[in-house]
Amino acid sequence: MQCFKNAEEILDISLLDRAFHYGDGCFSTGRIRNNRIELEHLHVERLKHACEKLNLSIDLRLIQKTIDELKQEQGNLNGTIKIIISRGEGQRGYSLPEHDADLWFYFYPKTLADFQYEMIEVGVLSQAIGLSMPNLVGLKSLNRLEQVLLKKEADEKNWVEALVVDIQGSVVEGVSSNCFVRINNTWLTPELRYNGVHGIMRTEILQRMQQHGIACEQRLIDQNEIKNIQSLFFCNALSPMKIATEINSECLNTQDCIDLFHHLKLNQIR
Numbered sequence: 274m275q276c277f278k279n280a281e282e283i284l285d286i287s288l289l290d291r292a293f294h295y296g297d298g299c300f301s302t303g304r305i306r307n308n309r310i311e312l313e314h315l316h317v318e319r320l321k322h323a324c325e326k327l328n329l330s331i332d333l334r335l336i337q338k339t340i341d342e343l344k345q346e347q348g349n350l351n352g353t354i355k356i357i358i359s360r361g362e363g364q365r366g367y368s369l370p371e372h373d374a375d376l377w378f379y380f381y382p383k384t385l386a387d388f389q390y391e392m393i394e395v396g397v398l399s400q401a402i403g404l405s406m407p408n409l410v411g412l413k414s415l416n417r418l419e420q421v422l423l424k425k426e427a428d429e430k431n432w433v434e435a436l437v438v439d440i441q442g443s444v445v446e447g448v449s450s451n452c453f454v455r456i457n458n459t460w461l462t463p464e465l466r467y468n469g470v471h472g473i474m475r476t477e478i479l480q481r482m483q484q485h486g487i488a489c490e491q492r493l494i495d496q497n498e499i500k501n502i503q504s505l506f507f508c509n510a511l512s513p514m515k516i517a518t519e520i521n522s523e524c525l526n527t528q529d530c531i532d533l534f535h536h537l538k539l540n541q542i543r
Contacts, residue, residue, distance in 0.1 A: 277378040280338040290375075292359035295367070296415035298374065299323035300357040303473065303510040306385050308340065308350045311542050312510065315473045320358060323412045329374040331358050339378040352383040353511065357415070387540045390506075390514040390531065393433045396521045397499060398426050398448075401440045404467045411471035423448045434507045434515055436499065439468055444494040450507035450515065451475035453489070455529055456498060460489040474508040474542075481537040504529040513539040 276283055291297035301316045310316060317333055324331055336356060343350055357377040363370040402419045427435045427448050434447045444463050446452055451472040453462045462479070465471060482489045504526045505517040516530040534540070 275343070275380045277339045277342065277380075278375055280335050280342055280376075280378075282342070287362050289362040289364070290359055291361065291363045291370075292357065292377075292415055294363075296417075297327075297363075298329065298357060298359040298415045299327060299413055300355060300415060301413060301473070301510075302353065302355045304385060305340070305350050305352060305354050305380070308344055309543070310336075310340075310354065312473050312477055315476055316356070316510070319413065319471070319473060320356065323414070324358060324374070326408050326412055327360075327414070328369065329358055329360060331374040331376055333376070335376040336378065339376075343380060347382075350380070350382075351385050353381045355379040355381075359415070388513050388542055389540060390516055390534045391512065392518050392527065393507075393515050394519050395432050395435050395447075395505070395507075395517045396430060397436045397438065397496075398423055400426055401438050401442075402445060402468055403440055410468060411465060413470050420448055434517075436505075436520065438496045441467070442496045443467075444496060444499065445469045446472075447507040450509040450512070452505065452507050453478070454494065454502045455504035455526070456494075456501045458503070460487065460533075461494060462489060462491055463494050464491045466493065472508065473510040474513050477542065478508060478513065478537065478539070481539075485536060487533070487536070506530045506533075513542060 299320065301319050303316055304311045320333060359375050359377060361372060361375045400423055423437055434450055437445050437447060439445050446463060446469045453460055479489060502520060505520060507515040514530060514534050516527050517525050518527055519525055
């Protein structure tokens with residue numbers, strides 16, 4: 274792993290960094306293949322939107338500058354990346370410092386292949402997530418304590434992923450993924466009105482479904498509808514489709530997901 278801060282390689286972090294003290298920032302995780310970040314435009318749009326909501330001033334051209342630095346050193350880049358935007362150093366207290374934010378770029382080298390779908394067994398977690406402050410809905414902020422606790426429960430049940438509901442009883446997403454379900458032969462994805470993350474791959478899949486004339490309704494999905502789920506898959510920027518073979522030991526139809534994967538050509542993500 275290599276880490277860059279504002280396009281300069283670095284080995285440590287300041288004790289005064291607000292990312293450490295308050296989780297004051299946002300991030301995006303994805304893949305880089307042959308020197309190009311897959312779905313880069315969506316990652317940039319996500320970070321730009323989050324920075325506007327969080328009042329973070331950042332030069333996103335630092336992303337490409339960092340990639341250029343890595344290319345000079347290593348040549349062809351393949352692996353996963355994590356881009357963190359921190360408000361940077363500040364004094365004690367919540368008041369905002371008057372300087373630009375810092376862009377951290379983590380690179381994890383790895384040989385990458387075309388995307389493929391995966392088959393997993395899942396369930397519904399007992400822990401429910403709360404409702405977000407309106408300005409924070411959809412943002413991938415650095416505060417991920419809910420996901421940390423949810424992942425602990427999923428790991429204890431040997432689930433790679435799991436459905437998560439909120440305190441109002443609505444299906445929201447997976448632990449680290451968005452979700453799509455098929456109910457009454459119709460594709461649905463949670464509206465994410467009050468919480469959840471507006472994921473990169475979710476956006477890409479919705480756009481491809483629209484382009485191919487495949488209806489997908491975005492609405493609140495009540496937890497009582499879980500028993501009516503015919504098919505279910507999870508998606509994020511590192512995996513376009515994790516297909517649930519069963520949920521809470523009830524078998525699901527996987528063929529509809531497989532057909533959708535091929536129809537949308539989700540193996541061809543660039």
